[in-house]
Amino acid sequence: MSTQLSTPVNRQSVSALSQSKGEPAWLEGVRTKGAELAETLEWPTPEKVRIGRWNLTAIGSHKPQDAIASAEELPETLRELAGQSPAGLVVQRNSASVLRQLSPELEAKGVIFTDLETAAREHGDLVQQYLFQVIPQDENKLTALHSAIWNGGIFLYVPKNVEVELPLQALLYSDDTEATFAPRVLVVADSHSRVTYVDNVVSRYGDSAQPITKQSIVEVIVKPGAHVRYATIHNMGDNLIDLTIRRAIVENDGRIEWIIGDLHDGHTLSDTQSLLKGKGSTSDAKVISIGSKSQQMSLTTGAVHFGRNTESDMVTRAVMKDQATAIINGVTKIEKGATKSNGQQTEKVLMLSPKARGDANPILLIDEDDVKAGHAASVGQVNPEQIYYLMSRGISKKDAERLIIYGFLAPVVTEIPIEPVREQLQRLLERKLEG
Known part of the structure; x- marks a missing residue:
């Protein structure tokens, strides 16, 4: 069963903010309706x-x-x-x-x-x-x-x-x-x-x-x-x-x-x-x-x-x-x-x-x-046999684990369509994995 929590906005505050930003009337109406719905859902x-x-x-x-x-x-x-x-x-x-x-x-x-x-x-x-x-x-x-x-x-x-x-x-x-x-x-x-x-x-x-x-x-x-x-x-x-x-x-x-x-x-x-x-x-x-x-x-x-x-x-x-x-x-x-x-x-x-x-x-x-x-x-x-195989090729255990993890994630990483964004994703992966 979901928990009902208080809603941090109301119709009046949402309407006032919308008007202060010069939004069209239709959008102000949408926003105030959303504030009202949030009270009951x-x-x-x-x-x-x-x-x-x-x-x-x-x-x-x-x-x-x-x-x-x-x-x-x-x-x-x-x-x-x-x-x-x-x-x-x-x-x-x-x-x-x-x-x-x-x-x-x-x-x-x-x-x-x-x-x-x-x-x-x-x-x-x-x-x-x-x-x-x-x-x-x-x-x-x-x-x-x-x-x-x-x-x-x-x-x-x-x-x-x-x-x-x-x-x-x-x-x-x-x-x-x-x-x-x-x-x-x-x-x-x-x-x-x-x-x-x-x-x-x-x-x-x-x-x-x-x-x-x-x-x-x-x-x-x-x-x-x-x-x-x-x-x-x-x-x-x-x-x-x-x-x-x-x-x-x-x-x-x-x-x-x-x-x-x-x-x-x-x-x-x-x-x-x-x-x-x-x-x-x-x-x-x-x-x-x-x-x-x-x-x-x-x-x-x-x-x-x-x-x-x-x-x-x-x-x-x-x-x-x-x-x-x-x-x-x-x-x-x-x-x-x-x-x-x-x-x-x-x-x-x-x-x-x-x-x-x-x-x-x-x-x-x-x-x-x-x-x-x-x-x-x-x-x-991580598959110990894969680690053993890589270590038998002269790769340290830590590096072997890292390579296996990156290979596990590669099907998504390689799909990023912009190189700088793909490189950023690689850095984030390294940061989260290394802690």
């Missing part, structure tokens, strides 16, 4: 993880941020994460966007890449058409509360038949635990378009940082024949609770690719799902995670097949050390009428400590006969 109830025991209401308050002229004004460690970004870059600091860049060539093609708050003012009809169409406000307390407090965020729209060759990037970071950090991402790829979007979600706090909860929701709409590749890396301090819901609707012959690095140090709720609505639509999801210290994680990846001839593939690989615990769920659901569909999933957990715990739960829900579906799951320690 319950928090999500993930499998075997009691998030009601977490401090979910430490969301801080809205704090304006000064804009910057370029990524060169970012702190050095963050500047590296922004990379070159020749196609486009959006930076959010705490409660607000501080930098928005898009190449003139893409702008001329009709691509829109900006923060979601700006898009709601400048492209209101387009945003209103798609916002909350994938994840409705009234799904649970988290979705309702986030619809009331979200800030900054990302809006990416790619017009029909436009292919964006270079990845578009976002840097979403928090360095003030008293400021609300609740980005919302909305990606719309029109018919037969193609785009790669990559974001880094990070924190930079002092040693005595107080607890804070980050909420983020991602909605992706893939129109017929479109292809979206969505890559994200989460790397925040252990004082921060990360609540993230990602969901995509994929129409006829569309494709969504998820590449997720959940390398956060604090408690984590990560739920990623593809809704394969259209005939011939496909989904490919790759998730990597490392649990350390006393971290608790709920990692769920899912695909729901509605259309005929749809395909989904999900791979989750997690490494658990110290006293960390993780519940890893893979859910493949094939609805009645989704004939000739194929859903495959693999969850693998590597245990590095006898006190760590990792549960891999493959779930198949099949309501149609003429389909293919399969799963594989394993939880185990």
Whole structure:
């Protein structure tokens, strides 16, 4: 049974903040409705993880941020994460966007890449058409509360038949635990378009940082024949609770690719799902995670097949050390009428400590006969025979273990589409593994 917690916002405070930011009336109405819904709905109830025991209401308050002229004004460690970004870059600091860049060539093609708050003012009809169409406000307390407090965020729209060759990037970071950090991402790829979007979600706090909860929701709409590749890396301090819901609707012959690095140090709720609505639509999801210290994680990846001839593939690989615990769920659901569909999933957990715990739960829900579906799951320690083999080649035991772990995680790491981001992921893996 879920735990009811007080809601840290109300209709009046949300309305006043929306008006102070000059938001359109329709968005103010959406926000106030979200605050009202949050009073009556319950928090999500993930499998075997009691998030009601977490401090979910430490969301801080809205704090304006000064804009910057370029990524060169970012702190050095963050500047590296922004990379070159020749196609486009959006930076959010705490409660607000501080930098928005898009190449003139893409702008001329009709691509829109900006923060979601700006898009709601400048492209209101387009945003209103798609916002909350994938994840409705009234799904649970988290979705309702986030619809009331979200800030900054990302809006990416790619017009029909436009292919964006270079990845578009976002840097979403928090360095003030008293400021609300609740980005919302909305990606719309029109018919037969193609785009790669990559974001880094990070924190930079002092040693005595107080607890804070980050909420983020991602909605992706893939129109017929479109292809979206969505890559994200989460790397925040252990004082921060990360609540993230990602969901995509994929129409006829569309494709969504998820590449997720959940390398956060604090408690984590990560739920990623593809809704394969259209005939011939496909989904490919790759998730990597490392649990350390006393971290608790709920990692769920899912695909729901509605259309005929749809395909989904999900791979989750997690490494658990110290006293960390993780519940890893893979859910493949094939609805009645989704004939000739194929859903495959693999969850693998590597245990590095006898006190760590990792549960891999493959779930198949099949309501149609003429389909293919399969799963594989394993939880185990580093194979001693592999270590012995490498040591027989002159490699030390420590280096042998490291090589095996990196090889275990490689199927996800190699999929990161931007070299600097891939290198960053490698550094994060080394940091979490070495402690």
